[in-house]
Amino acid sequence: MRTLIFDTDIGVDDAFALAYAARTQHLLGITTVFGNVAVGQAVKNARLFCGKMAINAEVYRGCSRPLALPPSAPARLHGEDGLGDAFDNTCSDQAPGAVQFIIDSVRAQPHQITLVAIGPLTNIATAINQAPDIIPLVKELVIMGGAFGTDGHSGNVTPFSEFNIWKDPHAADQVLASALNVVVIPLDVTHKVLISGDEVQRLNQPVLSAICRPYLAYSLEKEGFEGMALHDTLAVAWLTLPQAFTLTESPLRVITEGIACGQTVRKLSALASRQDPFNGLTAQRIALGVDADAVRAHFFQTLTAP
Numbered sequence: 001m002r003t004l005i006f007d008t009d010i011g012v013d014d015a016f017a018l019a020y021a022a023r024t025q026h027l028l029g030i031t032t033v034f035g036n037v038a039v040g041q042a043v044k045n046a047r048l049f050c051g052k053m054a055i056n057a058e059v060y061r062g063c064s065r066p067l068a069l070p071p072s073a074p075a076r077l078h079g080e081d082g083l084g085d086a087f088d089n090t091c092s093d094q095a096p097g098a099v100q101f102i103i104d105s106v107r108a109q110p111h112q113i114t115l116v117a118i119g120p121l122t123n124i125a126t127a128i129n130q131a132p133d134i135i136p137l138v139k140e141l142v143i144m145g146g147a148f149g150t151d152g153h154s155g156n157v158t159p160f161s162e163f164n165i166w167k168d169p170h171a172a173d174q175v176l177a178s179a180l181n182v183v184v185i186p187l188d189v190t191h192k193v194l195i196s197g198d199e200v201q202r203l204n205q206p207v208l209s210a211i212c213r214p215y216l217a218y219s220l221e222k223e224g225f226e227g228m229a230l231h232d233t234l235a236v237a238w239l240t241l242p243q244a245f246t247l248t249e250s251p252l253r254v255i256t257e258g259i260a261c262g263q264t265v266r267k268l269s270a271l272a273s274r275q276d277p278f279n280g281l282t283a284q285r286i287a288l289g290v291d292a293d294a295v296r297a298h299f300f301q302t303l304t305a306p
C-alpha cells in the first residue's frame, strides 16, 4: 500500500479511480485542479463523492487555469457538474491550497509519497517550480495522460493530443522533462480497459451507477459503444498490478504550440545532435501495453468486496 496524494479534476472516471484508490492505498489528501470542471467545482465534487462513498481524505484547492494558455471550457462528457449531474451539491468550494500541501507533504515525508495525477499537470508543475528541492523526494509520479499512437490511440481532443495534456501542455512539458520519477499511463493503454453499463450496475455501487449515465450516453452516441474507458483507474492499477503493464523508457516532451499542440513525444532516434530537444533529459517510463483482463478483474473484485 502506498501513501498517495491524489491530484484530480474530478469527473466521472476520476471518481471511479478514487473509489478504487480508497480501497487499495492510503490517501493522504486529494488535490484538485481545473480540467473536466472548474477548480471550485472539483473541490465540491471531491467533497461530495468522498461523503457519499465514506472516503476519509482532506480536499485541497489547486490551480484554476493553465500556466500559459488562456483558460478553456470544461469537458461536457462528464455532465455539467462533472459528476453526471446526479446529485445536488451544496459542499463548499473553499479549501486550503493544494500546491503548498504537495510541497509540505513531500518535504515532511521524503521518498514516501506517490503522486497520482489524473488531470492537467498544473499543480505538479507549479509545485516543482516553487520548490525544486522536492523533485528527488517524490517516490513516484503516476500520470494518466498523453498518447503515443499504439493501435491508433493518438489523441482524444485532437488527432495529436490527449485531454489532460492538451489542457495545459506547458505544465506537462515541464513535468515530463523534469527529473521526477515518472510513469506515464497514456490513452494507448487506458482505451483498452473498458467497462459496459451492465458491468457498472453489477459493481453494486449506486453512486458510481448514478454519476456515469451521461458518460455512457455520450460513448454510445459518439463511439457506438455502451460503456466507457476506465482511463484514470489505470493510474491506480499501476500501483496495484504493475505486472499487468508493459513499459518502454524514453525522454519525453510535449508540443506546446501549432497543430500538434498537446502531443506527447518520445525520443525514438539515436541521433546525437546539439539541436536535440531531449538532450540531458531523464528517460521516463511509458506504459504501452496492458493486460486488460487482469486490470478489469482486479477492479471488479476490489469494488464488489464488502
Ligand code: BDR
Residues within 6 Å of the ligand: 011, 012, 013, 014, 036, 075, 118, 119, 144, 156, 162, 163, 164, 231, 232
Ligand atoms: C482523461 O480526460 C479526462 O476527461 C478524464 O478524466 C481522463 O483523465 C482521459 O483523456
Ligand code: CA
Residues within 6 Å of the ligand: 008, 009, 010, 011, 013, 014, 036, 118, 119, 232
Ligand atoms: Ca481525469
